[in-house]
Amino acid sequence: MADTAKPKTGTARSSGTRRRGRRDTAAGLAGETPDVLLDYYRQMLFIRRFEERTAQAYTQARIGGYCHLNLGEEATVVGLMTALQQRDYLFTNYRDHGYAIGKGMDPKRVMAELYGRSDGVSRGWGGSMHMYDTETRMLGGYGIVGGQLPLATGAALAISYRGGDEVVMCQMGDGTTNIGAWHESLNIAKLWNLPIVFVVINNFTGMGTTVDMSSAEPELYKRGSAFRIEGERVDGRDVLAVRDTAARLVERAREEQTPFLLEAWSHRMKGHSVVDPAKYRTDEQKDEARSEENDPIALFGARLSEAGILTDELRDELAASVKEEVAEAADFAENSPHPDVSTLFDYTYATPVPNESRRMPADPVFAE
Ligand SMILES: Cc1ncc(C[n+]2csc(CCOP(=O)(O)OP(=O)(O)O)c2C)c(N)n1
Secondary structure (H helix, E strand, O other): OOOOOOOOOOOOOOOOOOOOOOOOOOOOOOOOOHHHHHHHHHHHHHHHHHHHHHHHHHHOOOOOOOOOOOOOOHHHHHHHHHHOOOOOEEEEEOOOHHHHHHOOOOHHHHHHHHOOOOOOOOOOOOOOOOOOEOOOOEEEEEOOOOOHHHHHHHHHHHHHHHOOOOOEEEEEEHHHHHOHHHHHHHHHHHHOOOOEEEEEEEOOEEOOEEHHHHOOOOOHHHHHHHHOOOEEEEEOOOHHHHHHHHHHHHHHHHHHOOOEEEEEEOOOOOOOOOOOOOOOOOHHHHHHHHOHHHOHHHHHHHHHHHOOOOOHHHHHHHHHHHHHHHHHHHHHHHHOOOOOHHHOOOOOOOOOOOOOOOOOOOOOOOOO
């Protein structure tokens, strides 16, 4: 087990400004080409602006239901999605918009799903928590905490059974590590040597409950050891570190046909969901979570600027093009029709269920 970039506490406390004052060399930027680095920067910025637009649309009542954002987790999202091959499968919790886009879904259709419109990836019936698309192999956003774990483990079993070389990545939050499905899934995954990487996004809180308050072992990457699953921790604010660590574990899962556990820590910039004012956090904690020191985009932007890759001009250009693309997604969603009410039960049950107001969904379909 590796122990890198270690958070000492379950509260939203920074582990320091490791990047400050250090001049990045090409090696510090993983020897990557400027094009690749700028692409990561743009992807992170895109998720940031997309989520901000989502929050705005929510307050305008264009988006309904529950809605959770990836603000502060952009480097983790982009790093993880870059580590996956196209043929690999992804399962996430409800904080799924950035992942859906990162796995290859059209942002316009993701926004349309948020608006509950028929051009959405789940035809408008899923909403924020249920992005799903077999083509890009994003097999869901799940609203039940831990609900994705047994399903992801089952997908890994299917791969193993068929002798495939795909890998499953299963994302979740820190709070999920105390759900029964966590223990059952990790146990089976190791017992049956399944090609799956469980990724815990440690943003230090499950809603308002800190990791220290909820976990007897708050060093989350160690939690796989009960199942003899190797675990690593990575600084989730660092897109390159996340990419490299995740890619290594994904490829090992593919080669060795065995599960791994990755913990990526970063700060949740806002409340648990768009309607949560996060009153359980002190002003100091709020400031810290939103500070430049913990903002993955500001951190990476500074590194690229220092290395002479991101000029002021380029920064403005990227900001403008991202703004435009997000606005296009919102326009697309706005202009997409609402799904027809007659399709309400079409995608809920495997067998047909008549859409009758007097019959409850669970009632037998063909009862006399
Ligand atoms: C089984 C279940 N219990 C409770 C909830 C309510 N709930 C929604 S999110 C959440 C917190 C989960 O926190 P974490 O796993 O850390 O994920 P994060 O929101 O930080 O991404 C809870 C308790 C739920 N959706 N499902």
